[in-house]
Amino acid sequence: MSTTTSTATGVREPVTLNVNGRSWTTSAGPRATLLEVLRRELRLFGAREGCGVGMCGACTVLADGLPVSSCLLPALLASDRAIVTVEGLAAPDGGLHPVQQAFVDHNAFQCSYCTPGFVLMTAGLLDEDPDASDEHIREQLSGNLCRCGCYREIVAAAITARDRLEA
């Protein structure tokens, strides 16, 4: 059966999103990105806008486990997928995810604008490939930008997270 979402200009339709295991009903215009909905309506500020064209990684979220740029994903099309933002990584008791803890332990940030993106790229990789090589980790993170230049600490944190998850 074909689904047609009738969305005349200015008219918003309810969209049900699955974010961090919770169901959220929100309204989004056809051009709204998931990033805009996360920040403006769901008030989840972990995903940030950097470049707006999928190149910097600041807006990274996991969609069905895969890291994607939420600045390029229409909110309407996110409705079929399980979305995880950095706010959804910690355990219910507030305990940090091993990747988050490794970033803290390595001081792998200065301003932290890019951190949620790097954390989710790392978490997505280690979930899929817990034995990822150092080279694979570097390659996975090569599409994320840190303008403070903390790359060395970030890669070290990701490697530590892998070693702890493996142990």
Added chain:
Amino acid sequence: MRVHRPESVGEVLALLAEHGDDAKLFAGGTAMMILLRSRLLAVQQLVCLDRVGELRSIDAAADAVHIGATATLREIADSPIVRERLPLLAGTASLVANHRVRAVATMGGNLAEADYASDPPPVLIGYGARARLRSLRGERTVAVADLITSFYETCILPDELLVDVEVPVAPPGVGAVYLKYTTRSVEDRPCVGVAAFAGATTAGTRVVVGAVAARPVALDIDERDPDALGSAYADAISPISDLRGSAAYRRRAVKALVARAVRRAETGETAAVRV
């Protein structure tokens, strides 16, 4: 703008037949979202392909692989079928942009966008790939070499859907190399991309150069010497100037990279390499 989410190819074709040029197809969105949000593209009917499962398959045929239009670059890079039978295409797909883009960007979207600075088209042309276009009027196949007609232009008609790409398997023993030359950062689009398939033509090595002109360039010349081939390509192309390199710079890069790609392919090596 109306957003449609059809669930079969038949429904997509009906929407395209009804709305013609007012309808635009939306697959991974990595190109379309940028165009839509910058208002470079005004769309009345947005036809999303994410629920059309039948477009996403990667299937092995006798001497070819059929890659569905909405197979993602990540799926192509990771597919055991593509890795075994079209190793250069798998390797090239893994060099495009970054992990997030590859997780959603599609084969059909890559070709339909026809960005001049793109890695897969010269490699697909080197393989002799053909795109299958379907409409309610029928079906036709077009060589990928003819599909892209100019900067961001293809011969796909408004009521046609690119269904899949048929990629012939290169004969065993043929070395195939793609050199992706980037001038800014690792995830950037290529400044020059050179695909070389050793032994693929009667004259020797088939060379296709991408990212230097409106469409990928393949010369029909009887020349075997790698350096002479490099010079021939450098002389024949009218390279563009953009932020990744001036025309003069590209001409010199093409000369060196064509020679290098040909030499590597003729050793029997098969690899897609960022240089």
